[in-house]
Amino acid sequence: MKNIQIGIPSVFLKTRWWWMANCLVLIIVFSSCRKFVTVENPPDILTSDKIFTSDKSATAAMLSIYISMMNDQYGNNGSFACFSMSSLAGMSANEMTWTQNNTSAPYFQQFSDHALTPDNSYIGTFWSDGYGYIYRTNAIIEGLSKASGVTDSVKTQLGGEARFMRAFCYFYLVNLFGDVPLVLTTAYKENMSLPRTPAATVWQQIITDLKDAKALLSDRYPTAEKLRPNRYTASALLARAYLYNKRWLEAENEASAIINSGKYGAALPMPAEVFKKESTEAIWQLQPVIANANTPEGGIFLTAANTRPNYELTQQLLNAFEPGDNRKTTWIGFSSVANPSWAYPAKYKAGAGALTEYYIVFRLAEQYLIRAEARAQQGGKIQLAQNDLDVVRSRAGLAPTTAADQPSLLLAIEKERQTEFFAEWGHRWLDLKRTNRAAALLQPLSPPGTWKPGSVLYPIPDLELKANPALTQNDAYNN
Template identity: 25%
Template sequence: MTKHKTIYGLILTAVLSVSACQNLETLPEDRYAQETFWRSANAAYGGLVGCYSTLISRGLYGEDVVLLEEATSPNAYNYNNVDGWSNIALGTHNASNTNAIAARWRAAYTMIGRCNALIEGIDGNVELTPDAIVKMKAEARFLRALSYHVLTIYFNDVPLITATPDLDQVTAPRKPRAQVVDFILGELDAIAAILPPAYTVATEKGRATSGAAQALKARILLFEASPLFTGTGDAARWRRAADAAKAVMDLNRYSLFPNYRALFSLANEYNAESIFDIQFQGPNVGSSFDVTLRQYNTCAPVRELIEAYRMKDGQPRSSSTVTDPGNFYSNMDPRFYQTVVYPGATFMGATVSNTRFVNTGYTFKKYSVYDAGAASTAETSLGERQSGINYMLFRYADVLLMYAEAKNELNELTPDVWNATIRAIRQRAGFTDAAALTYPAGAGKAEFTDIIRYERRIEFAGEGFYYNDIRRWKTAETVLNATIRKYDNTPIIVRKFEPARNYLWPVPQIELERNPNLTQNPGGY
């Protein structure tokens, strides 16, 4: 997909503007008919690029959205409420005051519409081979399934649209989440047998693979088994989640990249840990990670995250034997030093002062070109949408922790499971202490739950995962009702989370006005 990254900005909006009630004779000259657009290979590839390009929109994973979502969790803080993301963190969001919510709904359905148009139209192509057509349709089906997963985890019940965009879809009612999930799980099973295991041609890397389809299936089943959607738990659902994660592991196609810090660098894109990336290419269609993290410090780690890091023996700070009362930042989980820039650290060739990062005293390192070395001219001049490092939406460590979580819920977290998942992840991070690596034989399910949830928080800190984790675990009402602090314990702001309204997002008001058949989520939005 690399060769197509440079034209992500040239979206083929004409595909979406065609309605079924129009015909070729009445179409404006600058638009295309669904019936004729897909006949050439160039049009088909352009349409597929249009599907993929929605991933880098501001409604999904574009620019700095991943960081802004991180700042809705107890891990980080966003000081300027861009797109209303701070409203979500504070629990003050509603159906009309938070553009991030409206943008997510809009982007997901934009991608669904584009994918539906390709799936229905590409069979009329006269230049591609039948095999190529089937595979491109499978890629679009993967992206459509991903979009519906996004919609269901935030909005629950949503309209299920599987046909080319037309006017009737404007008034489509919401379908039960379970029905939508069943549909996309069936799609993923089907396309996993069609999509290739990998792309050997460099210009095609980044396209959906069979492993990506299976990883998405595992993530969907993990959400469906979690307390947010299941209540007290359902062993059958956890079994399906465990089996799906294990299926990805049994592909023997992925492995943990040996260097945790280097995992998030431009030089190591498409490594053995990466299952599916969001494609960025500077300077025109890149992310805004660097400018957000360094220049603006828009999204910054908070003291609550730093205190959550355990020590290098794997124990909490309060009970560890290696805690140094005189040096707060010593002897910590090795991932801390590879994830967070903190006062006293070396960053870009200089010692970080207490005021270097003004909003909290900290910043994240992941997906940034900036590091301990002196800055180059190119690094200091990066602006918005100019960072070229891909974002890993699915990576193998996530699959391992999905498996560990599901097996623990089934009371099956054996030494073999521990060694294949938690021990492997900790070893890769740089742990060497036996206390951190050895299976805790006396631990019960509750203790393992704490360990797994710790691992997810820390392994993926700065990657935008934790907000959805605390929602699906239904712990957000505890951890988000809190004051967040700067490096020196100075309070920043008090956050609120109301369980009755904040576990789901409201359907955007603009969508309710467009579609009289939509209903609002509970919570007084």
Template identity: 30%
Template sequence: MKKILYIISVFTITGIFTSCNGLLEENPLGLATAESYYATPKGIEDGLKATYSPLRNFYGKEAGFFLTVTGTDMYTNGFGGATNNPDYNNYSQNFLGTSGYVKNIWDNFYVGINQANAVIGRAPQVEGISETERKRIIGEASFLRALYYFHLVQQFGDVHFTLEETQGVETEAKRTPVATVYEQGILPDLEFAIASLPATAAAYGQVTKPAAQSLMARVQLTIGNWSEAEKYAQAVISSNVYSLVANFGDLWEIDKELNPEVIWSVQYTDDPLTNSTGNQGHLFFIFDYTLNPALTRDVEYGRAYQRFMPTNYTLNLFDLTKDSRFDGSFQTTWIANTPAVINGAAVAPGDTAIKIVIHPVPDAEQKKVPYWLIDYNNKWVASVTDPLEIGGSNRRQFPSLKKYLDPLRTSVNAVDGRRDFIVLRLAELYLIASEAAFRQGKLAQAAEYINVVRTRAALPGKSAEMQVTEADLSLDFIMDERGRELAGEMHRWYDLKRSGAFLDRLRKYNLDAAVNVKEMHLVRPIPQAQIDRVTNPSDFLQNPGY
């Protein structure tokens, strides 16, 4: 597989120092600076690759998941989340600017922005490249700068905004209104990227024109430009470059990650020298199956951090009689890998050890079967005490999201997953187009878009039953459909905020968050370290309420 190698260029001076009569003489063997290196074709390409690098500190990382997946209607804290980082989900008074994950994404995204600014500012002076290549380099950096700013304004509201490379130390910052960041940064950057990027990438993982169009569709939907959102989504759909994978579950088979549905993904690799801590999504969405006596930790089933547990809303969201996406998204059966005795019966490797069902089961039946039969009684999952019920044993038992499982890790305890993280895929474009059409009153077109996704999701022989009509559509239905399709894919917090249903849905569906969540939580606290380090603190105030 061709992967982009993300390189952070470090400029150093190497020298030999000798002493003579008490004087130190420097004899430099090599000198590399940004001015000299970025002025070369290879240097500017390496600078561009470095602009991708901060994405790996968000996509597939715990900080990114806590700020996009949990604290929503779909996910609450599992045992590990409640133990380690409860405040992101619960919106408690301890969710402050000192919280590590808000600082993590703030710092990393500004590193990415400054690197993009450097590439965009320096590329016009590079000799030895064609104008087509120059536009591509600037176009990729513009896309990435737009993506970093898009996350920042959604997470924090008004943020520091600059399109110029920072060189040296700057100690002043000002909070620029969100609208200005869109108008002067995100939108023109994406327009340039769309005009400058090729339709296909020379190397897998590079940003392309369809990726820029897809992000533009997402941005336009976010700011309420419905016709523009539909236009850009439709441009990708009608390009015929991409197609939905026939079987939804195949999207998450690790040997099928190169597939025609993926428009753009953040690259990870099996090379430990370049993968760093890797895609760690495999850690966070699974429960500790090793509590079962017939199971020991293995590579296939993963290392369970138990951070995120699906809410009742998520468990109730799927019609299991016709929709393949619950089984395609969630693991509900575990096979024994060590001998044991369960309910008085001998269990051998290869036998069923755990089975989760999304309906009630009589206690007597649960005690008769030779495995853990975990049922669901639609009690609030975080209040369940029965160990054979979803949510039981203190948030430990729940269906595990399969989308990030990584059976190709090097060992049972390895955290450095190699799975690419899908950022843009075609199904989302259909859902964007559907919502945008619905908000324009184009109900028939909205139903047509959404039915494409639902047809792919249908169980065999159930396609007709999966179709919806104009009368079935509402914003709630569209949000539900996004939940069914995109569960756990780092969209949900943004979806709730964009839809205007953030407070209502959290208060209704996430009882851990319902007690504390307020209007102020539509933005995160500005990292306290950022406020402390500026020399004009009166121009850089904390978000209200924090």
């Protein structure tokens, strides 16, 4: 089997001259893979008009993005696509801390201390990877519009996947940085000098792309496993986008469509089964592509007995679990190298060896909690919101919620999201930001003077400000 990776210039990195030499081509690079797709070897370098002359090469262009998402966390500093969103945003949310002493520690510690600087290389990679993926999705959308040899059914599928992926990238960029340039074409010279677009406009584009993706995608997965987005994958992100924008009824409806589809099991699986590759709860997964390796979490979070883990879960997080919560016993590991013992994330159990786990991007429990929150916010649906919350609590081995009014129920849902999604895609950090509770909960945990108004946003990277004078810095980082 082969997998495919397209190298495309990062939209805003004028300073990265090696990208500029390839600005008019798509480079197809083959590396080892297990079973994502069967393709024929094309030439090493293909112009975009040649890529979109067959179903196989056009599909390869899309698949290369998913492969890069799993590859990037091993070769780059902070791709938001996978592991780094869980670890670095997890440190921002006081879920975990970095325990090792090495050259990365100062930049890592900035996330925990809320003392980020614009030259933090991990921040730079969040930005450059996000826009690198966006450039590639834009190239696919443009290429499909002029494709001569791609069948209509493949055009439809790939068009839906590309719009979903563009929305996915902008979702994280706008949440991490606030206003960001909205790039919808491959006109890189113009894109390099774009100013920041108001976040509200970026959100409009995210929702538009996801609606378009839903219209183009089928409810069936293009692969035997859940490795490429389907219609419900777009719905999952759309439900989240509606929730973040306080469009409660629309969030409820999108989540209900997924829950009621019957595609993801009649009941949530037990905690030990959630993160396996055959998980019935998974809505969209990414397949590991590194030989003899499972997910990045399995490789980096897990630790051997009597060994200090790389990342330690904070006492604040551990205290959030109720007695008898099966997630604490199943999803958290403990190492006895020190007293008290070190606690670390252990949702994924496999590191090296046979492939037993895929990387989950969206799963069904989130949809129950999205619907619970959306219903609670509507006021007259308290019982329905309690029912959804209790689906997740029951799977964890907990009794039904005792929260009986809107304020207490919303806090109960927030707490459930904390214990359900810790060390997973930065959920806690984004939740505290969107509910305006970050300052109240995180400032007391930060070193004196580090938390500032505006610390909920990451700084615009130095390299980007130097490359594009039209960009401005977020307020918390203007000296």
